[in-house]
Amino acid sequence: MPxxxxxxxxxxxxxxxxxxxxxxxxxxxxxxxxxxxVPPSMNKFDIKSYLSNIYKINILDVRxxxxxxxxxxxxxxxxxxxxxxxxxxxxxxxxxxxxxxPDSATFGIQDAVNERSRIMNRLKGWRMxxxxxxxxxxxxxxxEAAAKEATKA
Numbered sequence: 001m002p003x004x005x006x007x008x009x010x011x012x013x014x015x016x017x018x019x020x021x022x023x024x025x026x027x028x029x030x031x032x033x034x035x036x037x038v039p040p041s042m043n044k045f046d047i048k049s050y051l052s053n054i055y056k057i058n059i060l061d062v063r064x065x066x067x068x069x070x071x072x073x074x075x076x077x078x079x080x081x082x083x084x085x086x087x088x089x090x091x092x093x094x095x096x097x098x099x100x101x102p103d104s105a106t107f108g109i110q111d112a113v114n115e116r117s118r119i120m121n122r123l124k125g126w127r128m129x130x131x132x133x134x135x136x137x138x139x140x141x142x143x144e145a146a147a148k149e150a151t152k153a
Contacts, residue, residue, distance in 0.1 A: 016042060018050060018088075022098065030097045032060075036088040040066060047088050061091040 019037040069084040
């Protein structure tokens with residue numbers, strides 16, 4: 001059995017998540033600005049430290065904006081609210097190019113959408129029965145079959 005010893009590389013698992021989002025439509029595809037969605041508790045110094053220490057990115061400037069919670073829509077009597085977040089626009093020292101968006105045919109996404117719409121169109125106007133009703137009917141049919149076999153014997 002091999003002897004385990006402490007590794008030489010230190011691993012950092014941050015407790016916060018920075019989500020890289022696409023820039024607005026006015027920003028070109030190749031640019032030196034990145035937009036992140038960060039928790040409201042993070043400040044500019046935390047964001048710069050996070051990106052430079054974990055991802056080894058040379059950061060020139062950090063701008064932040066607090067985005068308020070907004071009403072996302074209503075479903076019946078309930079009103080849904082989007083959560084508030086902070087947007088960080090980070091300027092880096094080199095150009096960043098977004099990768100091309102994957103083709104939906106590669107992942108079969110469009111096939112699944114087409115299949116679902118085909119099924120929903122076929123069932124338009126029909127009401128779906130709950131599964132427990134079908135299972136109860138099967139159990140009752142099995143019980144009747146068992147009772148008939150018991151009376152024959």
